[in-house]
Amino acid sequence: MSIQIYSNPTLEAASDYVRNFLEEKLPESYVFHNLTHTENVVESAQEIGHDISLTEEQLETVLLAAWFHDVGYVEGPQNHEERSCKVARAFLEDRDFPEEKIKEVEACILATRFPQNPEGLLEQVICDSDLSHLGKFVYWDRCGRIRQEMLLTNSRVMSDQEWVEFELNFMQQHDYHTEIAKGLYGGQKAKHIKQLKKQRKRLDPERAKRKKRKKRSKKKNDNEDLELKQIRLGRGVETMYRVTYRTHVNLSSIADNKANIMLSINAIIISIVVSTLVPGFGTNPKLIIPTVILLAVCLTAVVYATLSTRPKVTEGKFSREDIEQKRSNLLFFGNYYNMDLEDFHWGMMEMIKDNDFLYSSMTRDLYFLGKVLAKKYRFLSICYTIFMYGLIGAVVAFAIAFAI
Numbered sequence: 433m434s435i436q437i438y439s440n441p442t443l444e445a446a447s448d449y450v451r452n453f454l455e456e457k458l459p460e461s462y463v464f465h466n467l468t469h470t471e472n473v474v475e476s477a478q479e480i481g482h483d484i485s486l487t488e489e490q491l492e493t494v495l496l497a498a499w500f501h502d503v504g505y506v507e508g509p510q511n512h513e514e515r516s517c518k519v520a521r522a523f524l525e526d527r528d529f530p531e532e533k534i535k536e537v538e539a540c541i542l543a544t545r546f547p548q549n550p551e552g553l554l555e556q557v558i559c560d561s562d563l564s565h566l567g568k569f570v571y572w573d574r575c576g577r578i579r580q581e582m583l584l585t586n587s588r589v590m591s592d593q594e595w596v597e598f599e600l601n602f603m604q605q606h607d608y609h610t611e612i613a614k615g616l617y618g619g620q621k622a623k624h625i626k627q628l629k630k631q632r633k634r635l636d637p638e639r640a641k642r643k644k645r646k647k648r649s650k651k652k653n654d655n656e657d658l659e660l661k662q663i664r665l666g667r668g669v670e671t672m673y674r675v676t677y678r679t680h681v682n683l684s685s686i687a688d689n690k691a692n693i694m695l696s697i698n699a700i701i702i703s704i705v706v707s708t709l710v711p712g713f714g715t716n717p718k719l720i721i722p723t724v725i726l727l728a729v730c731l732t733a734v735v736y737a738t739l740s741t742r743p744k745v746t747e748g749k750f751s752r753e754d755i756e757q758k759r760s761n762l763l764f765f766g767n768y769y770n771m772d773l774e775d776f777h778w779g780m781m782e783m784i785k786d787n788d789f790l791y792s793s794m795t796r797d798l799y800f801l802g803k804v805l806a807k808k809y810r811f812l813s814i815c816y817t818i819f820m821y822g823l824i825g826a827v828v829a830f831a832i833a834f835a836i
Contacts, residue, residue: 440488442527443495447474449523450499457506461584464577465505469565472574474498476564480557483612490554493533496520497540497558509585513545550609560613566603567617571624575599593635600628673794680801687740687808694737694815698730705730718836722829729822736815740808 454467477498481491500523504515517538524534536554543555548563550556565574579595582588590598603625608614709723771779783789 440492442524442529443492443499445527446496446499446523450503453503453519454506459506462505462581463584464574464581465502465509469574470499470502472565472568472570473501473558473561476561477557479616480560480564480610480612483616484553484557484610486554486557493536494540494554494557494561496524496537497554498561500537501541501544501558501562513542516541548609553610556609557613560608560610560617563606563608564613564617566606566624567608567613567619567621569620571620593632596628596632596635600625600632603628669791673791673798676798677801680798680805683805684801684808687805687812690812691737691741691808691815694733694812694819698734698737698819702727702730702734718833719830722826722833725822725829726826729818729826732822733815733819736811736818740811740815 450470451467454470458466474495477494478491481494486494497520500516500520502512502516503519504512504517507515520537520541521534524537539551540555540558543550543559544562548559550559565571579590582590603621608618705723705727709719713720713723783793
């Protein structure tokens with residue numbers, strides 16, 4: 433392994449210090465997190481840093497972090513990053529290294545904790561360097577050493593099948609942070625993942641069948657849920673349209689009843705006034721003005737009540753092109769009463785076959801029903817307002833006429 437130090441006294445000293453430190457203090461059971469791993473991380477950091485064009489100062493920070501990032505393993509894996517920071521700080525303080533730079537080195541070391549969440553370019557470089565072996569040809573050797581280390585340090589025994597599953601999950605969840613690392617190691621890492629999948633298939637041939645059955649079952653359940661959802665959606669939509677149509681029809685009936693009431697009342701008043709008061713104008717001329725006011729009020733109210741109930745005559749015909757373009761509404765008789773039976777039947781069949789066309793027609797029908805209702809109630813509002821205030825005015829006029 434060739435590691436260039438770029439003639440940096442601090443890095444040379446760090447290299448010698450870490451080598452001696454690990455050789456003297458690191459237990460032999462750590463067959464992965466050892467000097468070889470550290471040197472591999474330093475080499476990868478140099479490679480990535482060079483391709484990213486880090487400055488000498490930035491590269492120094494990253495390489496120092498690479499040398500010290502795992503020295504805390506001499507006391508075990510738990511919180512080893514914090515212990516690595518302490519060792520690095522003690523080493524750098526002895527050499528009067530700037531405090532700001534020491535903090536940068538510590539930040540890079542702490543960034544290697546799992547799960548990795550580096551902030552800034554330097555932390556990303558050290559994180560990618562720490563796991564660069566995943567995309568190198570040494571992966572299988574390092575992979576075996578990790579498994580051996582777990583057995584020696586934690587007495588954790590895993591079958592081949594369990595180990596492949598464990599390693600595959602780790603590989604698939606990991607991703608390099610820098611584009612340089614993805615280019616350098618991503619391709620080989622993808623090949624390793626494929627090889628792990630082949631091993632898993634070889635070790636557990638029934639897994640693919642179970643997965644296929646599970647996928648088929650899930651698809652079936654999803655289809656059933658979709659069908660059930662569509663059924664519920666269809667019923668819900670039908671209920672909405674049915675209730676809305678019923679409400680519109682009831683409101684229209686109420687409006688017509690109110691208009692009939694106004695027509696009846698005003699017709700009676702006009703009949704009484706014309707038959708009793710008008711003939712007496714010659715003998716009692718003071719009744720002329722209040723009578724005329726009353727008649728005008730009643731006639732105006734009759735006009736607006738009639739307008740609210742007057743039907744609107746439409747063309748009553750749609751062309752086949754309108755139906756094909758979904759511009760027609762065949763649910764209202766006023767739109768098709770002039771059509772041929774054959775064209776109407778064809779149009780209805782086209783609408784029934786197309787849910788979008790059907791719901792669109794029903795929606796359009798509701799819209800225009802609402803427009804008609806708004807017109808009815810606007811005329812009725814004017815009619816009742818005129819009748820109420822006009823009747824008050826007429827009574828006042830009669831009172832004044834009789835008082836004179």
